[in-house]
Amino acid sequence: MRVREDGRDGGLRSDAETLLSRTLARYERVLANVADGIYGLDADGRVEFVNPAAVRITGLAPEEQLGRDQHAVIHGHRPDGSPYPKQECPVWRALTTGRTVTAEQEVFWHRDGTPVPVELIAVPAVEDGAVTGVVVSFRDLTDRLAARRQAAELQRVTERAAAERALSDRLQQALLTPPPEPDHLQVAVRYRPAAHGAQVGGDWYDAFLQPDGATMLVIGDVVGHDSDAAAAMGQLRGLLRVLAYDNEEPPSATLSRAEHVARGLAVSTLATVVLARIERHPDVAVAGTRVLRWSNAGHLPPVLLAPDGTTSLLATRPDLMLGIDCDAPRADHTAEIDDGHTLLLVTDGLVERRDADLDAGLATLRAALRDLGETPLEELCDTLLARMLPEPGADDVAIVAVRAHPEDRPRPPEAGPNRLPPGID
DSSP states (O other), rough: HHHHHHHHHHHHHHHHHHHHHHHHHHHHHHHOOOSEEEEEEETTBBBBEEHHHHHHHHHOOGTTTTTTHHHHSSSSTTTSSOOOGGGGGGHHHHHHOOOOOEEEEEEEETSSSOEEEEEEEEEEEEEEEHHHHHEEEEEEEEHHHHHHHHHHHHHHHHHHHHHHHHHHHHHHHHOOOOOOOTTTTEEEEEEEEESSSSSSOEEEEEEEEEEEEEEEEEEEESSSSSSHHHHHHHHHHHHHHHHTTOOOOOOOHHHHHHHHHHHHTTTTEEEEEEEEEEOOOOOSOOOOOEEEEEEEEEEOOOOOOOOTTOOOOOOOOOOOOBSTTTTTOOOEEEEEEEOOEEEEEGGGGGGGGGTTTTTHHHHHHHHHHHOTTOHHHHHHHHHHHHHHHHOOOOOEEEEEEEEEOOTTTTGGGGGGOOOOOOOOO
8 A cells, every 4th residue: 555655646747847847848838929028036136047039139148147236247237338236126126125116218238239229128036035136137229229219200300291281282373374365265273282291393384475465374393392493483484474474576586595595594403395475467357367376395286175065285396394404496386276266285194193194194194185175164173183183193283274265255254354464455
C-alpha cells in the first residue's frame, strides 16, 4: 500500500511539474513574441529579465542589461540630454510606492545614443506586503509620433492650400465680370472652378465693348495651378483689356503688344489665348451677318453652332502661346456669324480627359451641342456644362457664348435689356 501511495504522490508531483513547465513555456513564448518591450526588475531596480522586443527597441543585448540598474542603463537622461533623477522616474515611483504607474511621454535611450520615445506602465510585484520588484511594459512611439507629425503637417498644408484657393477664387471671381449686352448680340459666360481640393487654375474670360460698338471677346488659360497662376491671369487679363479697348488694330497686333508689355513689366507667364472682335459689315447697317476677327495664341479653336445643331470648328494653325517669343508672327482670321448662330469660346477643362485625347474631347463637345442650336443661350451654357462635366472636373472651366439676333427685329427678352457702358452707341 505504501508503495502505491508513494507512486501516486510522485505522479501528482510529476503532473504539477509538467503543467508548470508548460505554463512557463507559454509565458516565455508570449514574452518572446509580443511587440511591446517588457522588463522584470528587482526591488533595487536591477534587470532580472528582458524580452526580445526590449532588446530590439533599445539595441542592448540581454547580457548588457541583466543585473544592471535599468534607469542608469536606458533612462538616466531626459530628451534634451540633461540628467533624469531616479527619484522622478515613474518606474522608481512604482517600486517605492507599490502602486501601478503609467507614463505616456518617456524616453529610453538606444545603444547608439538616439532617444526612443515610449509610453510605459510599471506594475509592482508585492509579496507579504513588501514590494519585491516591478514589471515594466513599454511601447515604442517612434512610428506613432512620426504619423502624428505627418498628419499635422498634412493638415497645415491642407489649410494653407485651402486659404490660397479661397484667395485665388475670390481674385478670379472679382475679375470675371458680367458681360456687356450689345445691340442684338447676346453674351453669356460661365466659370466653374475645379473639384474641391484641386488646385486653382488660371482660366479666365472677358467680354467688353469698344467705343465704336464692336464687341471684344477673350478666353485664356495661364499655365499653372496655384495662386501665382491666378495672379498672372489677373495681370494678363488687365493688359489685354486696356490694350484692346480703344483701337481698331487687328487682334494679332494686340496680342503682340500685350506680350511685349508683359515682358517689359516682368509679367512672366505662359498662356493660351483667343482674342476676338465681332463687328458689323462696313457701311451696311443691317446685313443679317456679322464679321468675326480673331487671333489664336495656342488655344482651343472657337466653335460656331448653327440653329440646326451643326457645328464648325474655326480651326486654324494656332500661333505660339503667349510668353515664349514676343516677336513671333501672329495671324488674324475672319468668319461670318449669321443671325441665330452661336459662337463658343471654351477652355480645355471642358474637353480634356485623362483617358482621351483632345480631338476626342472636341468631338464630344460638338455632339453635346447637336440639339442645342435653338436653345436659349443661358440654358445652352448650363446644359453644356451638365453634359460635359456631370461631376466637378480636375481643372477650371471658362465659357464665353455669343448669339447673334436679327437686327431688323426687337431684341429678344432673353437677351437682356441692351445695357451699354456710357459713351457706347
